[in-house]
Amino acid sequence: FPAEAGLYTASDQIILLTPENVDAVLFNSTAALVVEFYASWCGHCVAFSPIWKSLARNIKEWKPAIDLAAIDCADEQGTTVCTRFGITGYPSLKFFHAYSKKESKGEDLRGFSRDVRGLRHLIIDKLHTHEETWPPACPPLETASETEIDHFFETNNVQHLALVFETDDSYVGREVTLDLLQYENIAVRRVLNTEEGLVSKLGVKDFPSCYLYYSAGNFSRLHVQSEARAFYTYALQRLPGVVRSGKPRQTITDLIKNTTREQWRLFNSSRVYMSDLESALHYSLRVEVASHPVISGERLTALKRYMSVLAKYFPGRPVVRGLLKTLDIWLQSQHGSEIKYSAFRDILDRTVENTDAVLPDVLRWVGCQGSQPHLRGYPCSVWTLFHVLTVQAKNTASSDPREVLQAMRSYVRSFFGCRECAAHFEGMAAESMHSVNTLSNAVLWLWSRHNRVNNRLAGALSEDPLFPKIQWPSPDQCPRCHGVRGKGEHSWNDEEVLAFLRSYFSSEHILYDYLE
Template identity: 75%
Template structure:
């Protein structure tokens, strides 16, 4: 069980301040910080915490320039820090510019907005107030002039310059500039609609709109589903030659040439049965084998996991039959513990004598990584559980929690990546119990998977050929994406539901490469 005090956990991408780290985080840092001082018992703080977490996810890409932090002033060990900063009410926000000195008490944000968009704009206003020590990672945010653009490629070593044409009070250009801050080979500048010579030279008619200008002098308009920040940033991050800093992209053909493992060409937009069967093999024969005897909560988790597999795994008859045999055997085990070797005997021996068989070995297809250390099993675990939630809906299960709780139990008791298990459990504790329908179970898993994608984007574990995105992309499901009147991106959840139901449906699973 997770026993984190306070309103935030390590998975929230918010720096949790304490007397030990407060000075090193806030003072003399190359990034600016926005800090929330809160008390766990304060209702307004509890109500505000989802916004603070959403903001952290929303501006994750801005982190080298500005980071979010929080400190629980109700925790006695933090009292002195909060008193030193003159905190008397909660929640309070303070901004610490880059290179703040240890004397600094931060700038109070009185009457701050309570929504992500408002806070984001506030942060940009604050960043722009840096006059002496501009955060080194922060790109220029001011408007570009014609002269600057004309000489751009002489003074900047990039292939692409993206120009966001917009009105003076629009924040889109600055938001996109910051969203691209961790990407190389591209620069973003905002141009005001009053810059008439540029407006007419580029033939701009819509504000905002985004134009690409490259080093060979070509100009074209960026094609997006909606003229809004999220769509611009997503499209620009994926331009040819644009790479995340520190993630050079070796062409996949070169990787294949030098790899000892055979590459299986696949369709990136489909689910493969080979991945699902490989996940079963790895989970039942490799991951579980680390547990010599299984008892207590682990045994309950195993029984639930095998039971949902037996019920919903949309596999070949022989695999389904193997899972049913295992499930029947497990249900008969009423003792306090089982031995893994007995479980394995049922899986391998008894089972192989009939027409029930789970193929040995792994053969990743849709879950192949560009190198062996990437993707594979964890990718297939996600895919497996998405398929199972969809399958439970397709077959009209009576318990909306069944698959999710089975996944929770499996991940908590057996998933070898222990930090993953901790993060997943904290998401489960937060909201899994609120799932009351089969459709919301499908959506719950989709939303949490996107949370994990957001947290891991740019991480060492990210395969540069399969970047972590908020999925499905606008190309994969245009109707899943929309914008609010304010220009904020919005998922069209009804469309997402339809999309997931189709994408993970048993009828669409490809059987190529099956052993």
């Protein structure tokens, strides 16, 4: 698959079609597909592309049942594909059923909505049009009857059955069903308000509302902040025993009992730990930067920017702050075209009164511990470090609101060992970092881009099953950060998010001790 084409890149989670892959993607696929045929020069297509990307993020969990693709008809190669599918105007959308035959031209979705919600509903309507060849990963989307629910546990081996009670015109139940399709030990069914037996048995008064129903016939209402898709999905994904398919069902207790690995440090998962921040400094300055014995050009500028924001804003122990300041003063006074890492290292490793190095020469993860040695750790601490720095950055007459973000961008580009991560981050930075014009925007920009990465990585191999990637902070962590817009769409309350981040990453909130 190409990494980039026209208006989209591979990290948009949209399949980029080419003459070579088009048949393999569209025909005989186990998932249905919606394809956008566009021309990169067309203004409407440029205007539609953020909506298409946003839809891809919004229905990412539905992928095994329905996937999105795009092709640039203005591209010489793309033209042949677009002609073959009879495309004459842009943007055009076509729906391909699962297991479409090779000669299929797809179904034109004329007059499609230009907003994510409308497109989602259109997709659900189209999923319903499958007849014999229902996409195998797609759970039933029809309404459930009382009889079906009565016999549900005879044929389904799940712990939880979530019933979304709603009116006929509501899509919430089906959206939540699809949001949970990659999760085990839970099934979701929609029940209409007209299903009188069930409605009165459970005493349902609100539509929509969600109930958990168990094999013994007992039930309880799912308590959420708002009766809306995002809140049901957040809550159901977190029920005990519910895990993403294929991920091990491990608990912290299992980990603590497991004596073969380094001792697990108990920690409060809603706090930042200094040990993670110092470990991030240790790894970046003694390992990542060290892999360049001579540092020059763009890399030298990146290191200077990084040290400058660390010296100004790192909220650590006084001795560590003193060290960072010394390193920064030394570095900024180097006016040659290159420096030797060994000279930088000599200062970094300085000791005070023959004790240990000021900056501990160890990795001691606490809040960033992973359930396996290869999970979390350093990348977790890099995010945490830069969130802390964006929050600590102070306004001065000469300050640049993008100072910390630019330091992060150039550090990641020049030194961050995960090159794929660096490329993705650079893509996001190039797209929108220039629009950040206040320190508050900088804090929010990093938060929202981190959430984009979380969205893309949810379910990936690098996801720790004990610390699933979520759109952060969850409604439990910050109820006021979450809200709903007019028709039940989830929305972030940016002011509340900012207040939450400013407190969460503040120096006063950082813990120096973990629970032994």
